[in-house]
Amino acid sequence: MEKVALSDAAISNDRRAIRRIQRLSLHLLRPLDAFDGHVFPSLCVGGRDRPPLPSVSLAELMEYMKRRHRDVQERIFDFFASRLKLHTPVEISTAEHRELCMRQLTALVRDAGIRPLRFVLEDPSVYFVIMEAAGGIDISLGIKMGVQYSLWGGSVMNLGTKKHKDKYFDAIDNLDYPGCFAMTELHHGSNVQGLQTTATFDPITDEFVINTPNDGAIKWWIGNAAVHGKFATVFARLILPLQGKGGKSADMGIHAFIVPIRDIETHDVLPGVEIHDCGHKVGLNGVDNGALRFRSVRIPRDNLLNRFGDVSRDGKYTSSLPTISKRFAATLGELVGGRVVLAYTSVGVLKVALTIAVRYSLLRQQFGPPKQPEVSILDYQSQQHKLMPMLASAYAFHFATQYLVDEYSEMKKSHDDEVVNDVHALSAGLKAYVTTYTSKSISICRESCGGHGYAAVNRFGILRNDHDIFQTFEGDNTVLLQQVAGDLLKQYKSKFQGGTLSVTWNYLKESMASYLSQPNPVTTRWEGVHHLRDPSFQLDAFRYRTSRLLQSVVMRLRKHTKTLGSFGAWNRCLNHLLTLAESHVESVILAKFIEAVQKCPDKNTMDVLKLVCDLYALDRIWNDIGTYRNVDFIAPNKAKAIHKLVDYLSFQVRGVARELVDAFNLPEIVIRAPIGMASEAYSQYTECVGF
Template sequence: MRVSVLRPLLSLSTRRLLAWSPHVPRPLIRMAATTADSRKMMDILPDFPVGPLTPWRQQASFDWRLMKLSIYDEESLRYIHDIWSFFESEKLFHMSPSTLSFDEQRHLALKRMKAMKTFGCMVPMERILANPKMLSAWCEALFTYDIDSAIKFSLSYSMFANVIRNLGTDKHYKYVEQSENEEIIGCFALTEVAHGSNAKGMKTTATYDVKNKQFVMNSPNFEAAKCWVGNLGQSATHAVVYAKLITSDGKDQGLHPFIIPVRCSKSLRPFPGVIVGDIGEKIGANGLDNGFMMFNSYRVSKDALLNKLGDVDEDGKYVSPIRDPNKRFGASLGALSGGRVQITGMAATNLQKAITIATRYSAVRKQFGPENSSEEFAVIEYQQQQFRLIPYIAASYIYRVFHIWFAEVYASFATDSVIGNMSGDEKAAKGLEIHALSSASKPISSWAARDGIQVCREACGGHGYLQATGIGKIRNENDANCTYEGENSLLVQQTSNWLLSFMSNLEKGNKINTPYNSASYLNDINTILKSKHKISSLQEAVDTKVLLSAYKWLVCYMLKLTYDKTKRLSKEGLDSFSVRNDSQAYHAVTLSTVFVEHAMLEKFYEFTLGVQDRNCREVLMKLASLHGAWSLEKHLANLYMGGYFTGETGQLLRDGIINLCKALKPEAVTLVDTLAPPDFILNSVLGKSDGNVYQNLQSAIFSYPGALARPNWWRDVVKWESNEKSKL
């Protein structure tokens, strides 16, 4: 590709990079980490403090730095370290021990967002082009610390600009520049009060006025108000708004993106014709100002339409480079999947933090012991505590590795989309697969984080309920991941729809092609469904290759089961909506779940095979086995009902899970050390790397504002007589 044909939506430095290397090889070859690499990283990965956790660290069979270098790369680790060091060095980023007021949280998040932009927390596109792993590193660096400012930063300087890059054309680049120069603050407005996941039901319209070459924006009622829009409540000046494009002939062309000025960038007052405001306090993440917006015959120029995939000509006729509406929709879906890819990583980050806190605490906290003995054991020694926590350590690794891969895939797709490296058909196929994967990975990872964080809170006992432990904040902030960018239970249906669309071809014996290979094994569906699960030992029951084969069978079984039910319901005379609606519970939702669980496990297994250090690889293989067995165990009913499991297979699987938890106990502290952020970022009295739980608790309790002071309402506590007033 010649640089001269690149759109100016790319920066000059990006164009220079592409001129030098127009075809960046993907995926990049992962270099083997060595002991020398480990020592070289001592400046950013120092030894942990000597303390109560030291004996546990000495039990580990692997070098935690080598493990970290196997998962990440040096560039990513140094970038993350630089960001976290900046946060720690600036007083603005130091956490308050007590909850700030609603307004203080809003103001602080904005100031932090601005400081992050000044420091240079945004990863330039050319750096992502050279190393797609940097997208995942950027997500982890920002979202591990503070969700509020990270989301504001991401919305303002990443998502807003990237949607314009992906769906806009040359004339829209000025908005990207204005955003980069902090002249405007952007947001993304899709959801409406009465419609979220059902985008086709949205009511906001943009009617084209041929005479004045303008679009007239309207919200027919409050139900059509754009709602839950991050950044819109108090700070956004511009919004990418999805509205139904109505051409001059009155025809509805479907949802299209428009870039709309909302507030004056100098006074922050809304423009006439725009009603915009804040939706109020939420359960968590109150530093992010979520807002609502309505339009009353608000006129914007023709150029407001982001017109890469659809436009109106000078005569007001609709035109598009992709004739097939479904393919056009697929291409746009890929561009809009970035938020779900990001949330997959955010959920992994939240789980990593919670499991670090609970594991370190469990290794120090001692309770009970043998009868007739004064010795107490660390609670992690007990089977139930191992069973509660160690599978979530494994899950943290699986989700982290999957997100690194998925972020690379999305980064490549997004840059190829901007550059124009794909045909319309290729873009649609890749976009649909990314949409299908993200529509399942986001729910599965955020649900797992939701459950795991709660388990961690309870595993820390009463101390876990203290705000200073940090788990409550993690729990509240992760909760939103289960809803935004698509409510989980509805979102997974997008994945099942994609999988079901293959069945007619498969029944005819035709091959299907999925660009990222996540569903290619479905071509062998008939052979797979004839296979049986034959194992002869407990070790074989949890072998990752055996588990992957079981998952392939389960996906094929659920696909055929769901497809057969839809056909039966259709023959009974139900309309297409009722057919899909009556095939969700126990069918389509389970299909989506097992599909992405297989994809995640397979990616982790492929990654593990490539790890050069033997000790790291062996531990990672145990994590793969544990996660695969632990996840598959939840589907025992379908495995037995379908005839794939027989006899004592399920019991062998459960015994294998318990044995793996026990085998991984000596590795547990070092495994969480590998994924854990520094103490300043983790911000937990129970999860500090020194393991001095009780000293840290005492310090936090004694130093809490007002902890040792008499309250100013003390008179309401005591009973006293009026004649004693002078003595007090």
């Protein structure tokens, strides 16, 4: 017993010695700047020791932030600025808004000469800036354009073959053939494989017969259907009679068909087609959403969009893809551009809301020290805490979505499998993450502007209502994040089976080894400014979190699958999976922001972007500090230093906030809100109400 006691005492002494060595190492190895955090309190309140605010050239910053093909956007802005009758008023009925939106689109195509369909096929980057500009004029206009060219036109061009392009391209491009995209049904939205509408081949007449078998299969929320559409791309189950087992009909899965719904000349609804108006919506009332029912509507066999599957005159089915699942994946894969558009356009909406909120916060004076003038409300830490991280996020999203557009353009050119897989996952993740963030941010911007933010003329309500549906269409955000999580799990499995990782996931090669090891007890305590603002630390933190979440969810899924099955296990871990997907998306966004900072050619502009990037990264880390603390990646003292630094960086970004929003280079016709104007905001505001 005595020997055991001595042994225990020796072990205890060894542990104390190890702890002392670790503490000594902490002081010896810690960077000299680690003590900078102690001056934050005095810096935040001002004083002699406060470093100067970063110097920035608005012209240089604006040039670096400029979207490619900005000249096309300016052409669109100038066109609408000179045509007051095409401006969307604050108060307008649903019927009037629909007709105005159609006039706006027609004028843009036929008078301004903007023909988007060619760019959908040849140069998507131009198409995306056209969409962003159209959405700046009126989000309803941007969505109506997207229905016509991304969805209706894009489905015909991408899912059809040469015969379809030859027949439909010009008429879709010049708006002679306005059309719809009839995928969603009353009972099925995100689960496209569950669609019930049928297209049964009739070998006697060489036609497909389109049917809505029950009320749940009514096509619902179909843009352009209620008033203006003449055609629809209808997604339906292709049924071949007598070709299944035992002479039964064979279901070949979901295919797309061109179905005329109105007469080209008279615009009358065609026989067998039933159209109803979905009515007034929360937002986007310039888009005429309708419901479609088909009762034995016959269309020629050639109206099957047959790129991935075809039916011959004698009723034989052929496809270059061997299974229904592969054909389905290929079909939906060609429609991924819609998600790219929404992510890209959502950033534009966020920029508008932030420009209004920041400019007003600089303009509005309130309270102040006793017997001294009032101060700008953006001088208050609470206002900085609301708006400055949001401004940093807008910059981060700007560069991330530009990267997504570049990848999408490369995918359309090369059709490289690795790039295709990368774009599918990245577009799903960015669309879900950015649109959710923007929707929440618009409301915060409104609150930041007090009572004046509630005036309809100052646009927050319109922006919020019109943008809100971005979280749902082109894939519900919760469903899209599950797709990202599923792809992460596949990549994880591939890594351990010796497979290769696609571009976006390359960091997992390192993270599965180094990031999952026990955190260094020294670096977990480093709290110096240079360390916390080091891009390597920031990226490591983001990727460490993602890797931890991935590893832990894999273990949980394995455990629950044994008792609940695969579906039950997935559902049990669903919130964990969604958090994993969001963490991964944030890692990609930060990586692209850091790349953009490092590539900036102008030193002062780079310094300002570095400041904004640091705020984005550290604010995200602080918002999830519980996760980092739980795994001992960040010690308490370091967490406190990060919190102080986020407040300080917000204070510094406030010093260049005007230049940062001005660098978005949004013209007055896009801002429109009187309180968001660059000058004479109050006089324009009072003029709006009749003074």
